[in-house]
Amino acid sequence: MYDVIVIGAGMMGSAAARHLADMGAKTLLVGPNEPGCKETHTGVFASHYDQARITRRLDCKPDWARFSGRSIARYGEIEQAGGQAFFHPVGAMIAGPETGEGAWLINGARKVAADQDIPFEDLKGEALQEQFPFFDFPQGVVGLYETGTGGWINPRELVAAEISAASASGADVYRDAVVDVDYSADSVSVTCSDGARFEGGRIVVACGPFSKMEGLLIDPIPMKVYARTIAFLEIGDKEAARLKTMPSLIYMPPDLSYEPYVLPPVRYPDGKIYLKIGGDPVDIQLETVLEMKDWFRGPGNSDVASFLADKLMGLMPGLECRSVTYASCATSFTPSGGPLIHAQSDQCVVLTAGNGAGAKCADELGRLGALVATEQDLSGEGYECDFKT
Numbered sequence: 001m002y003d004v005i006v007i008g009a010g011m012m013g014s015a016a017a018r019h020l021a022d023m024g025a026k027t028l029l030v031g032p033n034e035p036g037c038k039e040t041h042t043g044v045f046a047s048h049y050d051q052a053r054i055t056r057r058l059d060c061k062p063d064w065a066r067f068s069g070r071s072i073a074r075y076g077e078i079e080q081a082g083g084q085a086f087f088h089p090v091g092a093m094i095a096g097p098e099t100g101e102g103a104w105l106i107n108g109a110r111k112v113a114a115d116q117d118i119p120f121e122d123l124k125g126e127a128l129q130e131q132f133p134f135f136d137f138p139q140g141v142v143g144l145y146e147t148g149t150g151g152w153i154n155p156r157e158l159v160a161a162e163i164s165a166a167s168a169s170g171a172d173v174y175r176d177a178v179v180d181v182d183y184s185a186d187s188v189s190v191t192c193s194d195g196a197r198f199e200g201g202r203i204v205v206a207c208g209p210f211s212k213m214e215g216l217l218i219d220p221i222p223m224k225v226y227a228r229t230i231a232f233l234e235i236g237d238k239e240a241a242r243l244k245t246m247p248s249l250i251y252m253p254p255d256l257s258y259e260p261y262v263l264p265p266v267r268y269p270d271g272k273i274y275l276k277i278g279g280d281p282v283d284i285q286l287e288t289v290l291e292m293k294d295w296f297r298g299p300g301n302s303d304v305a306s307f308l309a310d311k312l313m314g315l316m317p318g319l320e321c322r323s324v325t326y327a328s329c330a331t332s333f334t335p336s337g338g339p340l341i342h343a344q345s346d347q348c349v350v351l352t353a354g355n356g357a358g359a360k361c362a363d364e365l366g367r368l369g370a371l372v373a374t375e376q377d378l379s380g381e382g383y384e385c386d387f388k389t
């Protein structure tokens, strides 16, 4: 009999389990390992099966800057408790026009930085060009450059660190997908795909896009899931050395034609080094779990990948790219743009909706989920969002 069963051993769920165990709750974390072969996998998937996610405090949305700031401040503690490094503080930059229709990104981030005391360098014109000669930004683009707290994290390694730290604090971990939750008795009963059953006083559903799966939550949630394609541009060691000062980049081009994000050189498990670009110009909604599984099993959208790769070559002229590959992923959005972290009943807590930004701040979102699961109020935590819409 557990105090809390966290369903979903992903970015938010693993963090929630660590915080719950540290709070002294008898905790079980349930969720499958990453599938060996995604093309033939019939079970659930995650949005963090990758080597790199951008991390930064700078944000034009105040709450997301707070979520990230509080998480980043704990990265060292998580790395130590979990025995696994995952943070690469290579710097992060938000670039875009400071006038015109797209100026909201830069001006919004400057305001949040001022309000929350986030240090950054405001780079323009020649200073921007000199610092990052490999980018060819159009006239009028400025860059807000964050060092120390900006860069990228390895999401797989962050999850591994959280799970290892949660275990060290006494949480149990069971590696399988949950297929049914029974709320009809005094305690909640959770059944896994292999037939294993567990009882708990309360459950936390932290299954990313799959939180919408029937049989997990009590009520439907206002969350839409979108198909995403990312393009990987392979580069060699020499090119990676040339780009060694490249920061993670969030970019708003003055023509507002798309909103890309770019990861600096990262070595992948195949031994190769890639730059990654995402930011689909198209939004395709995945309505059902079957559609989500089909999308994750597939390769992604080749047209989107070509578009993104061309744009990156335009932004980084002279880039010595050896090949372009691409992959599928999915992001979950709410109407308010905030995460969903609240109790649906005495027995059921929802913890999901990263809004495309939930990796870097998953530890804080998990902590908030742990507070709700232990019947603590979020109103004193200093956030503006209602965590419900």
Ligand SMILES: Cc1cc2nc3c(=O)[nH]c(=O)nc-3n(C[C@H](O)[C@H](O)[C@H](O)COP(=O)(O)OP(=O)(O)OC[C@H]3O[C@@H](n4cnc5c(N)ncnc54)[C@H](O)[C@@H]3O)c2cc1C
Pocket (backbone or CB within 6 Å): 007, 008, 009, 010, 011, 012, 013, 030, 031, 032, 044, 045, 046, 047, 048, 052, 053, 054, 055, 176, 177, 178, 179, 206, 207, 208, 209, 210, 211, 213, 228, 229, 230, 261, 278, 329, 330, 331, 351, 352, 353, 354, 355, 356, 357, 358, 359, 360, 361, 362
């Ligand atoms: C292409 C892409 C790029 C992104 N880039 C960034 C970025 O640069 N920076 C950033 O901060 N964020 C980024 N994000 C967002 C970030 O990855 C997500 O917000 C984050 O992964 C959400 O965490 P989660 O725990 O909600 O979901 P997930 O990471 O998907 O974890 C959910 C977990 O639940 C498990 N699960 C599902 N169903 C069940 C079930 N029935 N039983 C048990 N377990 C189950 C899954 O196996 C998985 O482990 C990006 C997302 C995508 C797709």
